[in-house]
Amino acid sequence: MKYVETTARPGQAASGIPDVDVTLHVNGDVCRLRIDSRVTLLDALRDHLGLTGAKKGCDQGACGACTILVEGKRIVACLALAAQYEGQEITTIEGLSDNDEPHPMQAAFARHDAFQCGYCTPGQIMSAVSLMAEGRARSDEDVCEFMSGNICRCGAYPNIRAAIREVASEGNDASL
Structure with missing residues (x-):
């Protein structure tokens, strides 16, 4: 298990909206982020953690391109706020294989x-x-x-x- 910490907020200006500290468990790693409270789980994965496997398609939850697993259940990450998933086990396509063997x-x-x-x-x-x-x-x-x-x-x-x-x-x- 590795730890990933970031305070970067790519592409965001000072909005007056408070930042939140969020700890996400992604693909077996503990990831500590300081993010705008409105950041979606998809954007946290892609923009803050560099996990670009989940795609941004419609950004409205209709296409499924951003489907990931949270606690083993599928969700569309574009409709989920990252802060809602603090401490829950998140699996992306990057974490699906086992020891470099494809799932x-x-x-x-x-x-x-x-x-x-x-x-x-x-x-x-x-x-x-x-x-x-x-x-x-x-x-x-x-x-x-x-x-x-x-x-x-x-x-x-x-x-x-x-x-x-x-x-x-x-x-x-x-x-x-």
Whole structure:
């Protein structure tokens, strides 16, 4: 476990809004930040911690590009304030692999070419990992329903479903 501390506030002017001290547990690291209280979890991860895997898509919670796991459950990080997640275990796509070995879902996505442009891929993978942990990958219909919060503009949905089916059928522990 490493400690990361930052007081930088990139791109923000003095706003009169008080800063808050926040300790986030991200991918096994303890990260102490001093940030504007309005900073989203997505912006804290990307702008303050340099973890750019979660993408900023719609910035309205509709596309799923920013999906991460908090305490093993998926959330869209663009709608969450960083200060709300103090002390909770946060996992991003960067923290999903184990000792440089890809997570079974990451490997299945690669085998099935379940990405085209790749922009949505981190959010899709994080949702798929959560879907498996929730036990909701019983059928293609279930996968479609429970992955519906993640949009792929390239249309790689059949390959995404194939990757999820593979991991589900192998009985891999695709959770964290």
